[in-house]
Amino acid sequence: MKTGLINKHVLITGASGGIGIQTVKSLLKERSEVSACYHTRRRQLNQLSDKYPDSLNLVKADVKHEDEVAALYESAVSRFGRVDVSIANAGIANATPVGIHEMTVEQWDNTLRVNLRGAFLTAKYFFKNLEDNPDEDASLILVGSTAGVFGEAWFADYSTSKAGMTGLMMSLKNEIVQIAPRGRVNIVNPGWTSTPMAEEALEDRNRLSSILQTIPMRKVATPSDITNAILYLASDTLSGHVSGQTITVAGGMEGRVLFSKEDAVRD
Numbered sequence: 001m002k003t004g005l006i007n008k009h010v011l012i013t014g015a016s017g018g019i020g021i022q023t024v025k026s027l028l029k030e031r032s033e034v035s036a037c038y039h040t041r042r043r044q045l046n047q048l049s050d051k052y053p054d055s056l057n058l059v060k061a062d063v064k065h066e067d068e069v070a071a072l073y074e075s076a077v078s079r080f081g082r083v084d085v086s087i088a089n090a091g092i093a094n095a096t097p098v099g100i101h102e103m104t105v106e107q108w109d110n111t112l113r114v115n116l117r118g119a120f121l122t123a124k125y126f127f128k129n130l131e132d133n134p135d136e137d138a139s140l141i142l143v144g145s146t147a148g149v150f151g152e153a154w155f156a157d158y159s160t161s162k163a164g165m166t167g168l169m170m171s172l173k174n175e176i177v178q179i180a181p182r183g184r185v186n187i188v189n190p191g192w193t194s195t196p197m198a199e200e201a202l203e204d205r206n207r208l209s210s211i212l213q214t215i216p217m218r219k220v221a222t223p224s225d226i227t228n229a230i231l232y233l234a235s236d237t238l239s240g241h242v243s244g245q246t247i248t249v250a251g252g253m254e255g256r257v258l259f260s261k262e263d264a265v266r267d
């Protein structure tokens, strides 16, 4: 199937993580030009850069900091011109459960700064780039989480930061068309996905079976499951009239227990 992503310039934050790196690989296969933002880990991206020196631009930025996000877009535009698609994918989650009565203000602020303020800044400089480089089409994809819809006890900072994506999307889908008439804003909400972020939980057999108790398909997502939804929303050919929508990629999860522990793990 043709995606029409050839020669489109796509910027993605969190490019060095599990979902990010898979998305970068898929975009490069589609022959997009990719500006990939990492924060601390660059090794896997370096390998891709050796393979695709002409179509991959690696940029280090902390999405919490406005000057760094502004510099990220400057680097992107000077390398490949107008950014056509942005994917706000960078995110953090505390590895250990913490009740709200014990959560520090520092933890709360840090999670919201990376996840929500990071998405705001990514959107802000994406829109500035659209204004400076006018054209018809544009796509912004926010990576949320099922936690933002169903909540997640002991991770209230994380679920609140992801719930905020909905307000951002519903507002920005009406703003983007003032700058790019066919511009679109959508969310991809992954459920449990096999990446470094979820590694600790998924390696704990007890935790894994309670996770699987809530997923009709009784499997966690692969990074490719999420990437495929992101690519669909990035493509004007495939989703050119889709805006203000949330695609949940979570095997049918609906935030309640469906199976007993014994039935949760398939043979």
Ligand SMILES: NC(=O)c1ccc[n+]([C@@H]2O[C@H](COP(=O)([O-])OP(=O)(O)OC[C@H]3O[C@@H](n4cnc5c(N)ncnc54)[C@H](OP(=O)(O)O)[C@@H]3O)[C@@H](O)[C@H]2O)c1
Binding pocket: 013, 014, 015, 016, 017, 018, 019, 020, 037, 038, 039, 040, 041, 042, 061, 062, 063, 064, 089, 090, 091, 092, 093, 114, 143, 144, 145, 146, 189, 190, 191, 192, 193, 194, 195, 196, 197, 198
């Ligand atoms: N895995 C899941 O089960 C799951 C479920 C629902 C939603 N999600 C969401 O999916 C997105 C991708 O997560 P993932 O599973 O791929 O996790 P991951 O492997 O831990 O990747 C997280 C990415 O975010 C980047 N990042 C963290 N803090 C940053 C900062 N301050 N500035 C810039 N980048 C920063 C990391 O950069 P460095 O590695 O370079 O430091 C990394 O590239 C996140 O928004 C996450 O909340 C994941």
